[in-house]
Amino acid sequence: MKIEINDKRRIVPKGTLLGEVIDEKDYVEGCVVGIIEKAEKTGEGKEEFEIYALKGKMEITLNKSKFAGFWKSALNKVRGKKIILNSSKVLGIGLFPSEIEVDKGLYSYKKWDVFFGNGGFDNKSTYVMIAKKDHKGTYGVKGGVFGKLMRGRYIVDSLEKGDSIDKIRILKREEERMKVFSTTNMNLRLKDGMSIYTFVHILLSKEAPIACEHFLSSTKNNELTIDESTSAYVSLKKLAYLDLRQENACKREKYSITVRNQGKGKGRIYFYRANRSLHPSHSCVGKITQGEKIIDGAKVGDHITVHTTPRKLFSVGMTQSEAENFFRSYGIEHFRKGNKGDNGLIVSQKPELTMELLKEKRVESFGVDSDTIMDIILYEKEAPATVNYIRKVSGLAHGSVGQLTVYFSHPQMTQTFLRGNKSFAENLLPENPPTNVSKKGELGVTNMSKVNIGMIGIRLKDSPEFGSTGEEFYATNMAGKVIKNLDMLKSLKPDDILYVREVKK
Template sequence: MIKVHVDGQTKEIQEGATLKEIIPDIPEKYSVAIIKSSKSSEYKTKNIRFFTSSGEVVIELNTRGIKLFSDDYFRKLFDKKGKSSASDVLSVKWSDRQATTFGPFKSAIVPDRKQHRYNKGDVILGCGGYDPENSYLIFSRMPHVADHGADKSGGVIGSVVSGKNSVHTWKPGDIVKNAERIVSTENTSDSFATTDRSLQLEDGMEIITHVTISAYGYDKDKISIDASNSVEHMLITLKGGEFQADLNSSGFVRDEKMKKSTVPQEIKKSRLEGTVTVRTSGRLEGSLYIYTKDIPGSPNHTVVGEIKHGIELVKLIRKGDAISVKTIPGQIDLRGLSLKESLKILNKNGIKPSIDDNSGERVVIDQKPPNTMEVLEEKKVSLKTVPLSNVIGIRLNDTDAPRTCGIFREVTGLRWYNIGKMPLLFKYDDVTLFQPKVPRKITINIENTPRDTVPANMLAMTNDSRRGVGLVGVRTSSNNEFGPTSEPFSATNIIGEVIETDKLSSLKEGETVYIREI
């Protein structure tokens, strides 16, 4: 018998056992981390983090700064818990458009009594009245020339690399609540990520099968909704329990499946190892990032969570790999679910429902509050439903029409929720036409057009070659001349099929039609 460790749990297995035998429930498309041996050592980085009453700031220290914040000196300023040892230590004493000062405290500097030039973001050790007994940390807000009572070097001990916005919000009365030297772990292990389930296991191996992400603001005893919209975007991205590494950089991995989505900037913090963010602007807006190294904060990213388990797996995956992901909490999005199933989920989470109609079989089409964190915080939710007979099942063909299917999901709402909708334009003979609102900026290129005959019940979207671009249609009989939108084959992009065609007969022109993927 040999011992292996799976997600922190020790298991005894027969010698010669394979990876598949101990993780049969993990889909084989997902990479898992294999760590054969591990030698970890902690070392102090050249960064120090200040937790102030107006936000976090990370300072990258230069050689002089590292010497200043030696362990002995650090202990004099802060107690063992990192908190200020006196109420008047490191509080804002004065602030103007050029700089903000924190102090006073004792230092051993010898004032130069001359002006020096400083850059925006510089952190300076100076003193008041040329008295080292009244020394200060001075944060430069803008390029300027001044005499801050520094030594002949100018007194620059580092620069702000994260939390720059906080520097501009500090005012008298703000304090440094606590501080810490940032410690990193160096791992020299024989490790790799693999999808090969035939891998033979060895004694002492560690296997990491998944990643667990805790959403920003979530605590089982108290919920914060400060990031509820961007956290919901993360939960949508990971709805299938999968993170796809579309890019693997030296400091992060990125999942682009929800790029080009509008996401608000809600939480700007340091992007430390294990931090999860969403990009809020630019070409990749909506993409999800997991950081494998400390990176300064950015106004183009909003923090949505942090890794609680599996950072080793994130560090080992390659571009194109997919991994299994669990979120805390799980998403509470009831749209598209049956009312019966929805009530079970709400009961499990201790949430009180308010229902517009609970007669017969019904499907949830909307919920208020709309986001998971808000539902958990309020402990109640209002549900809007429709009869099951009003919801039509469809199947989309991503293999042959990936771009058009993507457009269809976006304009109907299926990209974000498990139910979509579109208005019924009109019906005649065997044709039913729908008119979802397609933004002008979206181009529907020719894709997966039919050749000889269009079978019955195919779902299609008119491409840019005709004036009726964006129309969606279904024809309940086959046709060898026109497509489901009554356009020539060259203008018809086949995107899938309607499964529940029996429901089409009851539809009325002008009404909203609800659809679900089956």
Template sequence: MMEIYLDRDRIEVPEGARLGDILTGWDARCSVAVIRPALEEDATESQEVRFATSAGDMVVEMADPALVSRLFAPGLAERLRLHWQDRYAAAFGPFETGIRPARAPGRYERGDVILGCGGYDPARSYLIFARMRHTADYGAPADGGVIGRVVTGRGLLDRIAEGDRVVEIERILRRADRSHAIVTRDPGLPLEDGMQVVSSIEAEVQGFTGGEIDTRAARSVEHFLLSVQSGRFRVDRSSSTHITDTHLVPTKVPPEFIGPRLEGSITVRTAGKSSGATYIYTQGVSASPAHTVVGRVVHGLELVRFSSDGDLLAIRVEPEQFDLVGLTLAEAEAVAERRGIALTADAAGGDRMVVGQTPATTLEVLSAGAARVATEAAENVVSITLDEAAAPRSVTIFREVTGLKHHAVGKMPLVFRFEDVSLFKPKIGKGVGIIPENTPTGEVPAFTLAMTNDSRRGAGMVGIRETPNAEFGPTAEPLTGTNVIGKVLDAGSLAKMREGTTVYVREVK
């Protein structure tokens, strides 16, 4: 048998096993990082230490490499039992050190690892893991006693319970270069004893730690949750310090949390041509007013570090986005119940679809523990498909102005109906060019969805025609002025709707 490290788990596999044998439910489009065991002379000791506990594993990045060998002497793990805990921290020990307690409180963040002592006696020292931001006097030195921070397994801080202990302390070896690491999608890759396989990224959003919710970055965090809604991060650009996903560019995102972009930090760009792009950092860089911090990686940084342009990476984010728009009312009620959210709807009974949600952001909903939804009769929601491959710019504009870029249901005003044509006029900003693309050359089928391009005075008008026509498009313009952007799957009660009403559209993908 061979021993393999798969994400956070040690597993045993038979000789001759392949990569695909250990990846349950793997999306073959996604890349995984495979780190081969290196020769001893090719490996270097890092500042990271793995704490194997009875509740699970944590990796701590030490502030001072020299402290690792000085503090973690043989036999220390045997003395690290959970001695006390509260909502703020958990302490393991006691053991003896030579620290000099300052007899003053320090300020700590979630994940900080503190060296302190009980009763200001260094012979009764403890390793203290901070569960949330707080201020306390732990008998630490004058500098506060923070000797490291938890970089992997931070969720374990909330699961440590009475009787837990540290089983093993192990200094992690890091490879000096990329020669032993590959990023691959090959399920037939042979496994080797001691290999490390990292199949996905796990992240926590800004403002969601230790059971407490801070909504100050709620809107920018919501944009990040939308960008990874599919559970995928698309590496459009990679550099020595970060990788970038640009598929939601351009989008206006507020600069809510400007801070240092540490290794593992996740930010969204708030200004410039790439506004709306998501960044994950593999190396710390200084803060930028054009970037807002939206989260941090808690597992899988190796996959980020070794990925390249074009890679698709699996990502899981805590918390899951809470967006009920586009669900039936029954589905929305089920989601709210599963997540412990009290839901109030504007109507009850019947076949209804959610078309609006208040509060609009996940963190605000979770903080309040309640949400209100606006609904519409399902027959009044028009189901459409969009042809992004044939008309990429026009489809992008349509999604933006109707709200489909952010939710499964969008809306637009019905401005005119005559005979078999329905015309809509979504609000399009000045300077937005609608170039001719995917203009029809023959008969336009019934229930084609189209937008008037800039060759006509009515540029930006959206139309649906209920019968085929070989002379005029769905917006009643000549075919040269018509950009076909999709088709209507179910017009519902569109024919009964009056001019001036709001029509809701649901994109089916």
């Protein structure tokens, strides 16, 4: 049987199961897989052509215009030609002589239209153009549109001037009605002609560095869970751990992604199924270049595998040696600070934002002795809001090691107090209070029932009366516990930095 998986063609035996063709590096277990199945042939033919370049293949479908005839007669002239232009509006392939009539008028082009142009208003310099956005232009031909780019759109931006067109292959298919669905059933028996998509690939925009970092932090495990679905978009709630602001407002096109940067729902991520107008409260962070059908079929509760270009470039939690190798692979110069030894554990880096790091091509990482880091477990199920607060205040939201500042500590005290952030905690309702006793090593936060809302505390001795921040039980939200290096708290002084590492249960 012939199938396609993530736009790559494969031949598999009859009876092959879905789970047998999935590559683990492209898929997170439990996420949905998008399937396109040929459901019914109508008998009507469409003429299609595959265009092969060094970076991949593109597929165009012809229309019924006279220019489609010109295209078919010019195939041998186009083969071997090079990319002569790749602007924000169009990709150009050529040049070659033709008999296409010259016209100096202004005409409209839709995104992904494929059309002819005559360079310098001379049909001895004809080229093939692909529209990258809706626009009007004067290209020396009256319209000239002969088809639509249907597949391989993701490689258009990567093609460079001088890249050659290696091969053009003719396809002629019967028109087929398609059935699109999603599944997590790895025992699904595949059928001939199925197209399978295991992940959504997103090309991120350098014009929104903060919103992109928010997105990268939200997808650090290559997985997102949809919690809202409409005809125009699917979205998910993600708390804004970074200081989101207005960036890169643009028309929200189909298959683009935005992050809400203010107001209700700040931090929410949107994947668009239809065009929407520009809105200043939305920062455009990128566009889907592969796996669009997963978004088309996504429902509330679906888990989606996500890959991005670029990936998150963040070294916190690595050793100095690991970080050096990691950054070298991206051509980034690495400078060690603090504990510079190979085993020094990185607790901070400058710059932090991936887009800024790629721009500067240099990074500093600050290392410490791993024995100076406190390991904690967070009670995510029992106290989700409080755990989110801890992660936001400490930086654990986007790195495996966070930092908390000591507010007050003394060897004779029964708890250590750590600075919080009242503005982050303003709506922190009571949850998961201690029962009977507040135990040694437990980490708690004062909730909104007390004036010291947001204060973080770690208990050094059991107490049957007061929580980790010295408040009554009803005013204390228990958020986690220390599992390593609790005794180091006794030696800390006000304004000292406490490094904490989250250990998953």
